[in-house]
Amino acid sequence: MTRLLLAATAALLLAQPANAHVTLEKPEAVAGQSYKAVFRLGHGCEGGSPTTSFSVDIPDAIALVRPMPKAGWQLKVETAPYAKPITAHGKDVTSGVKKITWSGGRVLDGEYDEFIFVGQLRDDAAGALAFPVVQKCSKGEWRWVDVAQPGQPAKNPAPVLKVTAQQKQSALRIEHVWSRATPVSANVGAGYLRITNTGPTPDRLLSGKSDMANRIEVHEMAMDGSIMTMRQLADGLTVQPGQSVELKPGGFHLMLMGLKDPLKEGTSFSATLKFEKAGDVPVTFTVVGMGAPAPSGAAPEMMDHSHHH
Ligand SMILES: [Cu+2]
Numbered sequence: 001m002t003r004l005l006l007a008a009t010a011a012l013l014l015a016q017p018a019n020a021h022v023t024l025e026k027p028e029a030v031a032g033q034s035y036k037a038v039f040r041l042g043h044g045c046e047g048g049s050p051t052t053s054f055s056v057d058i059p060d061a062i063a064l065v066r067p068m069p070k071a072g073w074q075l076k077v078e079t080a081p082y083a084k085p086i087t088a089h090g091k092d093v094t095s096g097v098k099k100i101t102w103s104g105g106r107v108l109d110g111e112y113d114e115f116i117f118v119g120q121l122r123d124d125a126a127g128a129l130a131f132p133v134v135q136k137c138s139k140g141e142w143r144w145v146d147v148a149q150p151g152q153p154a155k156n157p158a159p160v161l162k163v164t165a166q167q168k169q170s171a172l173r174i175e176h177v178w179s180r181a182t183p184v185s186a187n188v189g190a191g192y193l194r195i196t197n198t199g200p201t202p203d204r205l206l207s208g209k210s211d212m213a214n215r216i217e218v219h220e221m222a223m224d225g226s227i228m229t230m231r232q233l234a235d236g237l238t239v240q241p242g243q244s245v246e247l248k249p250g251g252f253h254l255m256l257m258g259l260k261d262p263l264k265e266g267t268s269f270s271a272t273l274k275f276e277k278a279g280d281v282p283v284t285f286t287v288v289g290m291g292a293p294a295p296s297g298a299a300p301e302m303m304d305h306s307h308h309h
Contacts, residue, residue, distance in 0.1 A: 021041075021042045021043055021142070021144070022039055022040065022041055022042070022133045022135065022142075022144045022159050023039070023040050023042075023159055024037060024038065024039060024040070024131070024159045024160070024161055025038035025039075025040055025114075026038065027159075027160065027161060027162060028161070028162045028163075028164070029121055029161055029162075029163055029164075030121070030163070030164050030165075030166060031121050031122065031123055031124065031125040031126060031163050031164065031165055031166045032121060032122070032123040032125075032166045033120075033121055034118060034119070034120050034121070035062065035118070035119055035120070035121050035161070036116065036117075036118045037056075037116065037117050037118070037119065037131070037161070038114050038115075038116050039054070039056065039114065039115040039116070039131070039133065039159060040112070040114055041054065041107060041112065041113045041114070041115065041135065042112060043109055043110075044107065044108065044109035044137050045135070045136075045137030045138075045139060045140040045141060045142055046139075046140050047139060047140070048109035049109070049137035049138045049139040049140055050106050050107060050108045050109060050137060050138050051105075051106070051107040051113075051135055051136070051137050052103065052104070052105065052106055052136055052137060052138055053101060053102065053103035053104075053134075053135070053136035054101070054102045054103075054115050054133065054134075054135055054136075055099060055100065055101035055102070055103075055133065055134045055136075056099070056100050056115070056117075056131050056132070056133050057098065057099050057131065057132045057133075058096075058097055058098050058099065058100070058117075058119070058131070059129050059130065059131065060082065060083050060122075061121060061122050061124075061125035061126075061129050061163065062119040062120065062121050062122070062125065062129065063082060063086040063093070063096055063119060063120050063122060064086065064088055064093065064096060064119055064120040065096055065097040065100070065117050065118070065119035066097070066117060066118050066119070067097065067100045067102075067116070067117040068115075068116040068117060068118070070102055070105060070115070072104070072105045072106075073102040073103065073104055073105035074102070074103050074104045075100070075101075075102055076100070076101045076103065077097045077099065077100050077101075078097070078098055078099040078100075078101075079095055079096055079097055079098060080095060080096075080098040081094055081095040082094055082095055082096060086120065086122060088120070097117075100115075100117060102115055103136075121163060123166060125163045126163055126164075126165055127162075127163060128147075128160050128161070128162055128163075129160065129161040129162075129163055130147045130158040130159070130160050131158055131159045131160075131161065132144065132145035132158045133145070133158060133159060142156065143156055144156050144157060144158050144159065145158050146158060147160075171197055171198050171199020171200075171201075171203065171241075171277075171278065172195055172196065172197055172198070172199070172203060172239070172275065172278050172281065173195070173196040173198060174193055174194070174195055174196075174273070174281060174283055175193065175194045175196070176192070176193055176194045176294075176295065177191070177192075177193040177283045177284060177285050177286065178191075178192050178193070178285060178286045178287070178288060178294065178295050179191045179192065179256075179263055179269075179285040179286070179287045179288070180249075180263070180287065180288055180289070180290060180292070181262070181263050181264055181265040181287055181288065181289055181290045182259060182262045182263045182290070183262065183290070184262050186259060186262060187257075187258060187259050188255060188256060188257055188258075188259055189212070189213065189255075189256040189259050189263050190249070190253045190254065190255060190256065191208070191216070191247070191253065191254035191255075191256060191271070191285050192246075192247045192248050192249065192253055192254070192294070193247050193254075193283065193285075194244055194245070194246045194247070195239050195244065195245050195247070196239075196243070196244040197239040197240060197241050197242065197243055197244075198242075199241060200241050201241060201277065202238050202239065202240050202241060203238070203239055203275050203276055203277045203278055204235070204236040204237060204238045204239070204275060204276040204277075205218055205236050205237045205239065205273060205274075205275055206218070206236040206274045206275065206276055207236070207273075207274045208254055208271050208272060208273045208274060209271065209272050209274070210256065210269060210270065210271035210272070211260070211269070211270075212256060212259065212260055212261065212263070212269045212271070213256035213257055213258050213259050213260060214257055214258030214260075215257050215258065216254050216255065216256055216257070216271060217232045217233075217254070217255045217257055218232065218233045218236055218237050218252070218254060218255075219231065219232055219233065219252070219253050219254070219255045220233050220237075220251070220252050220253075221250055221251060221252075221253065232255075233252075236276065237252055248294065249294070254273075263287045264287060265287055265288060265289040265290070265292070266287065267287050268284050268285060268286045268287060269284070269285050269287070270282060270283070270284050270285075271283055271284075271285060
């Protein structure tokens, strides 16, 4: 129902005014994806004068732009530094095409033609992206550069691309989130859970935060010879695609540093986990008794955590 309503609203918003004579073949795109812009030219200038030049300004939200040459037309590009670099093939690209002009060709008034480029929508691109176009003819020109304001349609509208935000669907499944009660004197606590990565790329648990503690670190416990040691994983804990990682007593765990109140059996507390890609993920820890085993479904205990720190 909601989706239908949204679709209907989008269709209304995208409906081009009757006088829009340069339009984009595909007026919708998703941020972070490549986009092929096909500008459709429907007619010449006033008096039926044939079109001889077509130029388009490239907004900052689209980068790595490459124009498509057209037989019989000269292609000219103007480049400029980007407001911020964009990464392509592992390298930072700091400048690119900001204006494209096709000129020297001829489109008669009764004919149809297309002008094309490809580019990359930035991850943070959003909303209505206007591409100001200047169409020059043998006699006169059209400046399709106006942007509609609320309640005020554009007189000579620039072609507009509606960019929707990237779908940030979490590829992580987080289960068995639990903790253990702490003695009154304790200033640290531990948190355990299982992370499953159902997505196609690795992600990393970096840290966490909660009102219960000053900060939450990711720790690993391991044997150093015959001594059990604990260290913070400064680079976080990586979860590979298709894999599960269990944070459990005796292994990986979350460390609540600077505990503000003792953790009490039978209570729960909320926290936010921070992942490199998935971002902030809210979780709720269930606190079991000091000597109690892990809740059912969680990993079997390997070693009690209370001997550490
Ligand atoms: Cu620890």
